[in-house]
Each structure stands twice: as structure tokens, then as C-alpha cells.
Amino acid sequence: MSLLAEVTGSLGSIGYGLAAIGPGIGIGIIFGQGVQAIARQPEAYGVIRQNMILGFALAEALALIGFVAPFVYGK
Amino acid sequence: MVVDLATSAVLASEGVAPDGGGCHLGSGCGFPAPNGDIFFFDPYVTLTVLGVDFHINKAVVLMALGSVIIVTFFLVAFRRPKIVPGKTQLVGEVGYLFVRDGIAREVIGEEGDRFVPFLTSMFFFVWVMNFMGVLPFAQFPVMSRVMFPAGLALIVYVLYMYLGMKHQGVWGFFRNAMFPPGLPVFVYVLLAPIELLGVLIVRPFTQAIRLFANMFAGHLLLVTFSVGTWYLLSPSVIGILGSAASFTTVVALTGFEMFIQGLQAFIFTLLTAVYISGSLHAEH
Numbered sequence: 564m565s566l567l568a569e570v571t572g573s574l575g576s577i578g579y580g581l582a583a584i585g586p587g588i589g590i591g592i593i594f595g596q597g598v599q600a601i602a603r604q605p606e607a608y609g610v611i612r613q614n615m616i617l618g619f620a621l622a623e624a625l626a627l628i629g630f631v632a633p634f635v636y637g638k
Numbered sequence: 639m640v641v642d643l644a645t646s647a648v649l650a651s652e653g654v655a656p657d658g659g660g661c662h663l664g665s666g667c668g669f670p671a672p673n674g675d676i677f678f679f680d681p682y683v684t685l686t687v688l689g690v691d692f693h694i695n696k697a698v699v700l701m702a703l704g705s706v707i708i709v710t711f712f713l714v715a716f717r718r719p720k721i722v723p724g725k726t727q728l729v730g731e732v733g734y735l736f737v738r739d740g741i742a743r744e745v746i747g748e749e750g751d752r753f754v755p756f757l758t759s760m761f762f763f764v765w766v767m768n769f770m771g772v773l774p775f776a777q778f779p780v781m782s783r784v785m786f787p788a789g790l791a792l793i794v795y796v797l798y799m800y801l802g803m804k805h806q807g808v809w810g811f812f813r814n815a816m817f818p819p820g821l822p823v824f825v826y827v828l829l830a831p832i833e834l835l836g837v838l839i840v841r842p843f844t845q846a847i848r849l850f851a852n853m854f855a856g857h858l859l860l861v862t863f864s865v866g867t868w869y870l871l872s873p874s875v876i877g878i879l880g881s882a883a884s885f886t887t888v889v890a891l892t893g894f895e896m897f898i899q900g901l902q903a904f905i906f907t908l909l910t911a912v913y914i915s916g917s918l919h920a921e922h
Contacts, residue, residue, distance in 0.1 A: 624847065630854075
């Protein structure tokens with residue numbers, strides 16, 4: 564069987580790069596909308612910040628799992 | 639293996655640099671990139687209790703040390719509380735009020751007050767354990783060993799399962815989680831298994847992994863740039879410039895790490911409060 568393409572080197576780094584795309588977009592949306600919400604309603608700062616950080620934590624978990632997985636499953 | 643900057647670079651270069659002076663740019667050996675091994679320590683003492691080995695290594699010692707610091711601080715702060723607080727009591731009260739007003743009351747509401755001692759202990763424990771990562775001579779975030787956050791997440795798991803079953807009934811707890819009212823029937827086919835999985839497995843898993851992975855990544859980043867500073871230090875223009883840039887990055891990253899440590903302690907406590915809140919009353 565002939566190889567058409569081959570990837571060598573640290574596959575974990577590539578995997579982490581791929582895993583970071585989604586959470587990156589998600590975190591951007593969360594904080595963008597959060598800041599916008601605070602600008603519109605500064606008096607609701609406490610509730611907005613708390614929900615913002617909550618959403619950030621949930622989105623960030625995916626990127627972090629992508630970061631740890633190569634250490635766990637690598638070689 | 640006890641990791642400090644010089645030793646890790648020297649150890650990584652063993653057998654490569656004949657003078658034993660470590661690996662530097664231009665000395666013929668490559669960059670000794672740190673890997674997962676820097677998180678493993680040889681035990682100082684091994685205690686065997688009932689056939690189980692307890693390895694007392696650096697992480698355990700740091701945890702014990704941090705616990706003693708926290709207990710001592712709060713004992714000093716609140717041993718003889720006064721109407722007009724002294725300095726230590728003031729700092730303790732600021733921390734306590736931050737957790738009460740910023741987390742407990744904000745998330746759980748008025749009935750959250752009885753969880754404030756638990757949440758405060760949780761917050762300061764996680765924070766101090768994380769802070770060990772930048773504390774000189776300690777320089778190892780205890781929470782970057784996965785079993786420490788896993789243990790904390792297990793405590794939270796047991797707590798919110800117990801509270802949920804006590805306040806909503808065993809069936810009621812799962813019904814409220816799996817079947818929130820007011821949705822079309824076919825949605826429940828998708829939603830119910832996801833929510834059940836979420837409550838049973840995903841919640842404690844992600845709560846532990848989030849804290850662990852943040853500290854793991856942060857520590858690895860700091861070590862990478864520290865080793866990089868040492869490696870690039872060589873008598874050449876590019877070496878000195880690179881070393882200075884790397885060192886500046888270490889300083890900046892240390893500041894950033896301190897921010898992340900506080901933030902992660904906050905998030906861990908916040909999620910605990912959210913889970914408790916979901917158990918006390920159904921979300922709808």
C-alpha cells in the first residue's frame with residue numbers, strides 16, 4: 564500500500580490546535596456578547612459576569628481536554 | 639525528580655554535554671523540551687497502611703503545608719472576632735464576604751448562606767494549592783496532579799447528589815434533570831440521555847479536568863520558557879536576545895498564571911455553587 568500523504572512529528576500539537584478552534588470561537592462569542600450586555604445594562608453587571616464566566620468555563624473545558632489528551636494517550 | 643530550572647536542564651542534557659554545564663545554544667545538543675515527567679516526584683517517605691502504599695512526595699507535602707497555612711490564617715483572623723476588625727480579621731472578612739456575596743448569594747440565593755463556610759474553604763484551598771505554582775521554592779501547583787482536583791470534585795459530586803435526592807426525592811431529582819417541562823416530546827428523546835449523562839458523569843469529570851488541565855498547562859508553559867531561558871543563554875547576540883525575550887515571557891507568564899490561579903479557584907467554587915443550587919430547587 565503506497566502512502567499518499569504522511570504526517571510526522573508531534574501529532575499532539577496538531578490535535579491541540581484543532582481542539583482549540585471551537586472553544587476559541589465560543590469564548591470569543593461569550594465575552595463579546597457579555598461585554599455588549601454589560602455596556603447595554605451596566606446595572607446587571609454581577610449577573611452577567613457570573614454567567615459569562617460560567618459559559619467561559621464550560622467552553623474552555625473542551626480546549627483543555629484537547630490539551631491533556633495527547634499526554635494521556637500519546638505513544 | 640525535584641524540578642528546578644537548572645536541574646531540569648542539566649538532567650535533560652545528561653550524556654550529551656560532556657562538561658556537565660548543561661545544554662546551551664550552540665553546544666551541540668538540542669533544546670531539552672520539558673514533558674510530562676516534570677510532574678512526577680520521587681516520594682520522600684513511603685508509608686504502608688494496611689498494605690496500601692502512601693507516597694509522601696512534594697505535592698503531598700505542599701498540600702499539607704498549604705492546609706496548615708489556611709487553617710492558621712483563619713484561626714488567627716476569627717479566633718477573637720471584634721466589632722471593629724483588626725488587620726488580619728479584615729482580610730479574612732473580605733475573603734469570606736467575597737465568597738458569600740459574589741458566589742453563594744448570587745448563585746444560590748438567601749438559602750445559600752449555610753453553604754458559605756464550605757464554599758469559602760473550597761475557594762481558599764484551591765487558590766492556595768494553585769498559588770504553590772508560583773511560590774518561590776515550592777513552584778509546583780498541587781492541583782496539576784489530577785487526583786487532587788478529582789478528590790475535590792468527588793466531594794462536590796456526593797454533596798449535590800445527596801442534596802438533590804433529599805430536596806427533590808430520588809426520582810424527582812433525575813426527573814427534573816432529564817425532563818424539564820415545556821418541550822416537545824421528541825426533544826426529550828435526545829435531551830434525557832444527554833442530561834442524565836451530564837449529571838452523572840460529565841459534571842464531576844469536567845469540573846476536575848478543568849482545574850487540573852489549567853494548572854498543568856500553566857506549569858508546563860512556565861517550565862518551557864524557564865528551560866528556554868537557560869538553554870538560549872550563550873555567548874552570542876541571538877542567544878542573549880532570545881534568552882532575554884524568554885525571561886521576559888517567564889515574568890509576564892508568572893503574572894498571568896497568578897490571575898489564572900485565582901480565576902480557576904473562583905470558577906471551581908462557582909460551579910460548586912451552581913450544582914448545589916440545581917440540587918436545592920429544580921431549575922424551572
